[in-house]
Amino acid sequence: MGGLTLNxxxxxxxxxxxxxxxxxxxxxxxxxxxxxxxxxxxxAQASASMGVVENQDxxxxxxxxxxGLNDPIPVQYVKFLGNLLTxxxxxxxxxxxxxxxxxxxxxxxxxxGLGLVxxxxxxxxxxxxxxxxxxxxxxxxxxxxxxxxxxxxxxxSVLAGLVFIFVFAFRMKLFPISGPFGRGMQPSFTIExxxxxxxxxxxxxxxLVIVSFGFWTLxxxxxxxxxxxxxxxxxxxxxxxxxxxxxxRYQVRNAILPQVTALAIALRTLVAGQILVEAIFSYRGxxxxxxxxxxxxxxxxxxxxxxVVILFTAVSVLVIDLIYPLIDPRISLEGN
Amino acid sequence: MAETPAEQVKRRQRKVxxxxxxxxxxxxxxxDVIAVAxxxxxxxxxxxxGLVGESGSGKSTAAYGIxxxxxxxxxxxxxxxxxxxxxxxxxxxxxxxxxxxxxxxLIPQGAMNSLNPTMRVHRxxxxxxxxxxxxxDKETLRERVLELFRMxxxxxxxxxxxxxxxxxxxxxxxxxxxxxxxxxxxVIADESTSALDVVVQRVVAQTMLRVxxxxxxxxxxxxxxxxxxxxMVDRIAVxxxxxxxxxxxxxxxxxxxxxxYSQVLIESIPSxxxxxxxxxxxxxxxxxxxxxxxxxxxxxxxxxxxxxxSDAPPLRELLARHEVACHLYxxxxxxxxxxxxxxxx
Ligand SMILES: Nc1ncnc2c1ncn2[C@@H]1O[C@H](COP(=O)(O)OP(=O)(O)OP(=O)(O)O)[C@@H](O)[C@H]1O
Ligand SMILES: [Mg+2]
Numbered sequence: 017m018g019g020l021t022l023n024x025x026x027x028x029x030x031x032x033x034x035x036x037x038x039x040x041x042x043x044x045x046x047x048x049x050x051x052x053x054x055x056x057x058x059x060a061q062a063s064a065s066m067g068v069v070e071n072q073d074x075x076x077x078x079x080x081x082x083x084g085l086n087d088p089i090p091v092q093y094v095k096f097l098g099n100l101l102t103x104x105x106x107x108x109x110x111x112x113x114x115x116x117x118x119x120x121x122x123x124x125x126x127x128x129g130l131g132l133v134x135x136x137x138x139x140x141x142x143x144x145x146x147x148x149x150x151x152x153x154x155x156x157x158x159x160x161x162x163x164x165x166x167x168x169x170x171x172x173s174v175l176a177g178l179v180f181i182f183v184f185a186f187r188m189k190l191f192p193i194s195g196p197f198g199r200g201m202q203p204s205f206t207i208e209x210x211x212x213x214x215x216x217x218x219x220x221x222x223x224l225v226i227v228s229f230g231f232w233t234l235x236x237x238x239x240x241x242x243x244x245x246x247x248x249x250x251x252x253x254x255x256x257x258x259x260x261x262x263x264x265r266y267q268v269r270n271a272i273l274p275q276v277t278a279l280a281i282a283l284r285t286l287v288a289g290q291i292l293v294e295a296i297f298s299y300r301g302x303x304x305x306x307x308x309x310x311x312x313x314x315x316x317x318x319x320x321x322x323x324v325v326i327l328f329t330a331v332s333v334l335v336i337d338l339i340y341p342l343i344d345p346r347i348s349l350e351g352n
Numbered sequence: 353m354a355e356t357p358a359e360q361v362k363r364r365q366r367k368v369x370x371x372x373x374x375x376x377x378x379x380x381x382x383x384d385v386i387a388v389a390x391x392x393x394x395x396x397x398x399x400x401x402g403l404v405g406e407s408g409s410g411k412s413t414a415a416y417g418i419x420x421x422x423x424x425x426x427x428x429x430x431x432x433x434x435x436x437x438x439x440x441x442x443x444x445x446x447x448x449x450x451x452x453x454x455x456x457x458l459i460p461q462g463a464m465n466s467l468n469p470t471m472r473v474h475r476x477x478x479x480x481x482x483x484x485x486x487x488x489d490k491e492t493l494r495e496r497v498l499e500l501f502r503m504x505x506x507x508x509x510x511x512x513x514x515x516x517x518x519x520x521x522x523x524x525x526x527x528x529x530x531x532x533x534x535x536x537x538x539v540i541a542d543e544s545t546s547a548l549d550v551v552v553q554r555v556v557a558q559t560m561l562r563v564x565x566x567x568x569x570x571x572x573x574x575x576x577x578x579x580x581x582x583x584m585v586d587r588i589a590v591x592x593x594x595x596x597x598x599x600x601x602x603x604x605x606x607x608x609x610x611x612x613y614s615q616v617l618i619e620s621i622p623s624x625x626x627x628x629x630x631x632x633x634x635x636x637x638x639x640x641x642x643x644x645x646x647x648x649x650x651x652x653x654x655x656x657x658x659x660x661x662s663d664a665p666p667l668r669e670l671l672a673r674h675e676v677a678c679h680l681y682x683x684x685x686x687x688x689x690x691x692x693x694x695x696x697x
Contacts, residue, residue, distance in 0.1 A: 247465040248467055250416075250421055251467075254419055254452060256483060257479060257480065261479070265471070265479075269468075269471075
């Protein structure tokens with residue numbers, strides 16, 4: 017049904033595989049082209065913190081052997097490809113001997129959790145405000161107020177985050193500056209822990225929401241105006257239905273259809289979009305992991321996290337591309 | 353149930369709807385479009401009044417004015433509409449909402465998008481019922497909807513369908529069923545430039561008429577198909593450029609149209625018996641934002657006189673129940689001197 021032909025599916029899957037392959041190649045090349053090699057850098061760092069390291073050269077050679085850095089480049093490339101595709105990113109240099117994929121497995125739920133809170137909030141607030149902006153009966157003061165909440169729209173979310181940290185955490189001390197929960201707490205299903213989690217989450221979530229709900233508001237307002245002119249809206253008024261019922265059951269219900277489609281598209285930025293915000297709030301997600309690994313030149317972790325983010329994004333795009341032809345309201349609304 | 357002819361005559365003399373000097377304008381950057389320029393007419397109990405006129409003459413706007421559904425940039429500038437003794441134009445929105453559908457319903461004929469695409473058909477009928485009568489149990493509502501379906505000739509399976517699963521004719525029937533759901537006093541059926549084919553259109557119109565007669569509602573039927581009108585309506589009101597130019601019983605106007613525009617309209621009905629050239633003087637309509645002083649039909653009228661360019665002719669009852677807005681006639685309905693002379697020469 018719809019435009020979902022075999023030809024279409026094959027095209028999308030090929031594009032997906034190409035994306036993955038190109039990204040892996042870029043990750044590989046960047047690592048080799050970067051000045052200095054990671055092993056020497058790490059050993060240098062170790063010696064800086066611990067004083068003299070004995071047999072430095074031998075250690076470096078041993079590590080190079082271990083990572084296969086002495087192989088010819090093509091051999092390295094093939095091995096690298098195989099490793100990434102099997103999620104074998106090697107040991108992390110900063111948290112040695114922990115494996116990079118362990119670090120990622122620990123960080124990913126935090127990022128996904130953050131995304132799963134922010135995205136529905138953005139969608140809900142954005143569409144609610146858009147609907148209210150367009151509705152004929154919205155009280156004037158509310159209509160004047162809504163655009164004022166949109167001044168942060170299209171600002172980088174980090175900037176909003178920094179402003180929030182400065183104002184609400186640093187100055188007013190209403191919220192903690194960083195971390196996903198209180199220092200020294202152990203994750204558990206207690207009221208204390210959960211309220212600490214929420215307390216710590218408010219600023220990061222707010223900085224992600226405030227910069228992007230405005231797009232949804234504008235989109236929704238446009239769709240509401242279009243829907244307003246539809247014949248079924250006139251008939252709904254003619255029937256003498258209560259205005260609020262007409263608003264949600266006739267106007268919003270139809271205006272929101274394209275917004276739902278757009279929501280699927282927004283899923284693709286779920287993890288990638290919040291990297292910097294996580295970093296400034298020292299949230300325990302992938303974003304913070306990427307940030308620390310870059311600061312510490314932890315190549316294995318950089319490669320692993322980049323790959324995971326790219327993979328997540330590419331899979332989202334693929335899934336959306338595949339369900340897109342089915343999202344047409346006339347088809348999906350049949351409910352079966 | 354059955355009325356004696358005497359009762360029917362008596363009922364037919366009661367006015368259910370009175371429209372007085374209704375004016376509706378659309379605001380545009382270059383000035384107001386005067387879509388309805390002050391119209392007066394009455395609708396009698398149980399009667400079907402046909403409102404005809406070419407596209408853009410303001411028929412729908414007049415209907416929406418009566419229904420208070422004119423959307424911005426349009427607005428009702430002036431006028432009174434009285435339904436069963438209640439004045440509607442100045443009534444508050446919340447009071448008028450009680451009257452909507454229970455007394456005054458709309459059947460948007462031919463408009464393919466009048467049903468909410470995201471709601472099942474039955475729900476779009478029951479929401480109107482429940483809005484006016486309060487919550488009811490599902491079985492009662494179902495019975496009522498199915499009874500309405502039977503009246504308009506819809507199969508039961510339509511009940512749970514979505515609008516996009518229906519044919520154009522079925523959507524029309526759903527709209528009719530919806531319109532009569534609460535037995536309104538007056539139904540306005542607006543046939544906008546129709547998307548239905550001619551056969552379906554006529555079958556649907558006949559269904560509407562049958563249902564109307566069964567329920568005894570009064571009806572304003574809007575359209576431009578004069579042939580269809582001839583079979584359906586009791587009286588015809590001819591509209592041109594926002595004004596009513598002639599109102600008369602259907603036989604009278606077909607036999608003896610008096611206004612020059614009605615004459616053109618009726619002469620242009622195609623006929624098999626006699627082939628005649630289309631007699632439509634097209635394209636010389638005035639700018640609706642800036643109507644000329646005097647008669648609105650002057651630019652297209654074959655009999656235009658000096659007087660027509662300065663004085664607007666009022667709608668006068670020249671013969672019994674036959675109203676015309678034209679300077680060609682004396683108050684008793686006879687042609688004036690000048691015109692007879694002109695016609696003779
Ligand atoms: N939203 C609007 N803005 C400006 N002018 C409008 C608007 N809607 C209608 N008009 C004008 O009002 C006039 C009357 O329009 P209306 O739709 O009432 O005509 P109609 O007789 O119903 O035509 P049809 O037979 O095509 O349905 C037309 O000149 C039209 O251009
Ligand atoms: Mg119309």
